[in-house]
Amino acid sequence: MGNFDKIVNLCKSRGIIFPGSDIYDGLANTWDYGPVGVELKNNIKRAWWKTFVQKSENSFGIDADIFMNSKVWDASGHTASFSDPKMDCKSCKTRHRADNLIEADSKGSVNPDTMTNEQMEAYIKEHHVCCPKCGKCDWTPIRNFNLMFSTSRGVTDEGQNLIYLRPETAQGEFVNFLNVQRSMRAKVPFGIAQIGKAFRNEVTPGNFTFRTIEFEQMEHQWFCRADESMKYYNEFKQKAYDFLLSLGFNPEHLRFHDHDKLAHYAKAACDIQYLYPIGWEELNGIHHRGDWDLSRHQEFSGKSMLYLDPYTNEKYIPNVVEYSIGADRLTLAVLCEAYDEEKLSDGETRVVMHFHPSIAPYKVAVLPLQKNLSDKAREVYKILSNYFMVSYDEAGSIGKRYRRQDEIGTPMCVTIDFDTLNDNTVTIRDRDTMEQIRLTINELVDYIIKKVAY
Ligand code: GAP
Numbered sequence: 001m002g003n004f005d006k007i008v009n010l011c012k013s014r015g016i017i018f019p020g021s022d023i024y025d026g027l028a029n030t031w032d033y034g035p036v037g038v039e040l041k042n043n044i045k046r047a048w049w050k051t052f053v054q055k056s057e058n059s060f061g062i063d064a065d066i067f068m069n070s071k072v073w074d075a076s077g078h079t080a081s082f083s084d085p086k087m088d089c090k091s092c093k094t095r096h097r098a099d100n101l102i103e104a105d106s107k108g109s110v111n112p113d114t115m116t117n118e119q120m121e122a123y124i125k126e127h128h129v130c131c132p133k134c135g136k137c138d139w140t141p142i143r144n145f146n147l148m149f150s151t152s153r154g155v156t157d158e159g160q161n162l163i164y165l166r167p168e169t170a171q172g173e174f175v176n177f178l179n180v181q182r183s184m185r186a187k188v189p190f191g192i193a194q195i196g197k198a199f200r201n202e203v204t205p206g207n208f209t210f211r212t213i214e215f216e217q218m219e220h221q222w223f224c225r226a227d228e229s230m231k232y233y234n235e236f237k238q239k240a241y242d243f244l245l246s247l248g249f250n251p252e253h254l255r256f257h258d259h260d261k262l263a264h265y266a267k268a269a270c271d272i273q274y275l276y277p278i279g280w281e282e283l284n285g286i287h288h289r290g291d292w293d294l295s296r297h298q299e300f301s302g303k304s305m306l307y308l309d310p311y312t313n314e315k316y317i318p319n320v321v322e323y324s325i326g327a328d329r330l331t332l333a334v335l336c337e338a339y340d341e342e343k344l345s346d347g348e349t350r351v352v353m354h355f356h357p358s359i360a361p362y363k364v365a366v367l368p369l370q371k372n373l374s375d376k377a378r379e380v381y382k383i384l385s386n387y388f389m390v391s392y393d394e395a396g397s398i399g400k401r402y403r404r405q406d407e408i409g410t411p412m413c414v415t416i417d418f419d420t421l422n423d424n425t426v427t428i429r430d431r432d433t434m435e436q437i438r439l440t441i442n443e444l445v446d447y448i449i450k451k452v453a454y
Contacts, residue, residue, distance in 0.1 A: 004277035007339050008208050010351065014408050016040065016335070016361075017209065029205035029212050031328075036408050039361035039389055041216075041331045044247070045195050047359055047454050048218045048325070051243050052193050059191035059220065060180050064172025066197060067163055072171050073148065075300035076293070077265070082167060083144035084203045085117055087124075092134035097203050098124065098142050105129045113261035117142040147200040149213075165199035170322060172196070173221045174293045177305060181223075188307055188318050189224035189232065195327065207278050209328045216327035223307075223318040226291070232321045233268055233288045240272055240286055240323050246454070248356035249337055255280065265292030274333045283333055284325035291317040334359065338409055353409030354432060358454035362410045363388035367401050369417040377416040380426065380441060384414075387445055388452070406431060412448060 011017040016037035020030030033041055053061045073079045085098040098120045099112035105127055112120055121142055123129070130137040148167050154160040166172070173192040180192050195218045205211045224232050237256065244254055252275075259269040268288040273280045294305040294317045306315045338353040357363065364384055368377035374394055384390045391410060393401050398415065405413050415427040415436075426444065429436045439447055 002277070003336070003339055004208070006351075007277070007335055010339075010407060011037065011208075011335070014404075016408070029202075030214065031209050031212065036361045037331070040334070040355070040359060041327060043359040043361070044331055044334060045216075045218065045327055047247060048243070048327075048330075049193070049195065050454060051239075051246070052191070052218075052220045052323070056191060058186065058189065059193055059222075060184050060186065062172065062176055062180065062192055062194045063196065064169070064176060064194060066166050066199075067153075068166060068171060068175070070161070070163055071300050072175060072297075073164055075296040076171050076174075077296070078148055078164075078167060079146075081144075082148060083146045085120060085142045086145040086203045087142050088140045089131035089134060089136065090138040090140060091136035092131060094131065094133045095203060096131070100204060101129050101132075104132070111260055113259070117144075145201075145203055147202065149199045149201050166197075167200050168198050168324070169194050169196045169217045169219045170221060170293075170324065173219065174297055174320075175301075177223065177294060177297075178303065181307070187310065189222060189228065191220055191222045193218075193220040195219075207276075209332045210276065210278070210281065212328065215329070217324060218327050218330075219322065219324045221293075222321040222323075223294075224321065225316070226319045229288060229290075229319040229321060230268070233286065236321050236323045237270060237272075237286050240284055240325070244272065244274075244283075246356075247334060247359060248354070249274070249333070253337065254283075257282070263287075265289055274336075276333065276336055283329060284323070287322040287324070289320040289322055291319050293320055294318060350403055350406055352406040352431065355409035355411070356454075357411040357452040360409045360411050360452070361389065362391040362405075362408065363452045364412045364414055364448055365391040365393055365401070365405045365410045367398060367413055367415050368394050369398060369415055373416045373418070373420070376420055380414060380416060380444070383441070384444065384448070388448060402429065402434075411451060414444065 014036055015034035018032045018034050019026040020032050021027045053059050086095050087098050088095050102110055102112040102120060102123055128137055149165040150162055152160040153163045172194060180186060197214060198217045199214050202211055202213055205213055222232055255273050257271045257273050262269055266287055267290050270286050271282040272284050274283040298305040305317050307318055308315050338355045340352050340354055342350050342352055344350055366377050366381045368374050371394055381390055381392045402413060411431045413429040420426050424441050425438050426441060427436045427438055
């Protein structure tokens with residue numbers, strides 16, 4: 001946990017992530033991305049889009065509305081069964097997830113995902129599992145707590161309709177299957193992707209941005225023939241893993257975890273877990289959803305979801321392989337993976353974020369050695385900011401300025417000195433090796449483009 005607390009503190013002090021509604025003492029489990037954090041998260045989202053849309057010939061992006069017709073959630077099963085098994089402690093009135101209590105009590109050796117509510121209650125009684133808050137063992141029975149946030153829509157009190165904030169972006173992709181297929185003349189197999197906000201009234205949010213009530217998802221649904229679906233399921237497992245490696249993740253910090261208990265519609269499902277400072281936790285999911293989603297939307301909307309295969313003349317409802325990852329949970333993993341405290345030869349320690357250069361918030365910092373070089377430095381800033389996010393800093397010693405950039409993971413620092421005025425050359429310092437080379441200002445843009453390419 002040591003590093004986790006340090007990362008949370010660094011995020012606040014360096015403009016990466018702030019507590020939400022900070023000046024009002026916050027609102028539990030809400031977080032605001034600051035000027036540095038928003039760049040990092042946007043770059044991660046761009047890298048994802050590039051991999052799963054731009055470079056995937058048969059995948060198409062959409063941006064569906066957060067609010068959807070409530071029948072969507074009836075069809076998807078969320079209204080009836082998107083819930084967590086919760087128990088209240090009768091003594092201190094705190095609310096807990098029964099599955100989490102069992103997992104903690106058994107130190108992971110028992111998998112509550114395979115248990116019914118009755119079996120979980122029996123385990124808790126038999127093993128004398130007590131409230132982690134007050135230590136008493138006086139529980140209410142398990143009740144299923146629906147995680148969807150609801151609100152009402154309508155201009156008059158009588159005409160109010162119950163609507164939900166979407167708990168996943170996936171349904172926007174399913175309900176647009178026909179629109180995308182027809183408008184883009186798409187042929188199965190093809191994919192629909194989107195990035196957007198999702199909301200869940202989580203029973204146990206926490207661990208910084210790991211589990212929150214508002215978060216962003218990056219989801220991709222691959223529509224395919226049933227007889228090819230397992231092949232694509234395995235391909236997406238690999239693609240999801242390769243994407244993480246491309247962002248600089250150490251393979252030793254990643255592992256696959258196959259689900260023992262499958263959702264009623266799923267044929268296969270697995271997570272990729274990341275070794276967060278809090279332990280191994282789910283980072284993303286790959287789910288073989290069969291033809292459940294499109295069949296249910298056909299049933300509830302009355303619109304045919306049959307696809308006519310132009311090659312075989314067969315009519316069928318495609319299967320779906322889903323890949324889903326939280327943008328915030330991935331950003332948190334990237335922060336944990338990048339964080340490093342490095343002992344230097346002079347005995348000092350520097351904190352450095354080793355972000356992959358392509359997702360680093362700022363690509364380059366422009367630092368005049370002295371304030372009277374600022375005109376020339378601003379000229380360089382102006383050139384570079386046409387291409388990259390550039391940080392300009394002339395306050396404090398050059399050593400302190402390097403440290404500040406290390407802490408936000410800026411891959412390169414360009415220093416303007418008195419030689420720059422004579423020969424138009426600058427020094428570029430590499431964040432990771434701290435080595436410096438000299439280049440002309442004309443060479444800078446191409447040099448940096450190559451270094452930060454994704
Ligand atoms: N459409 C499938 C789906 O939503 P999920 O496993 O519930 O599947 C997918 O969520 C991903 O969304 C998770 O792997 C995680 O990265 C992210 N996620 C889910 N709930 C979250 C929460 N409360 N806070 C942050 N991220 C969350």
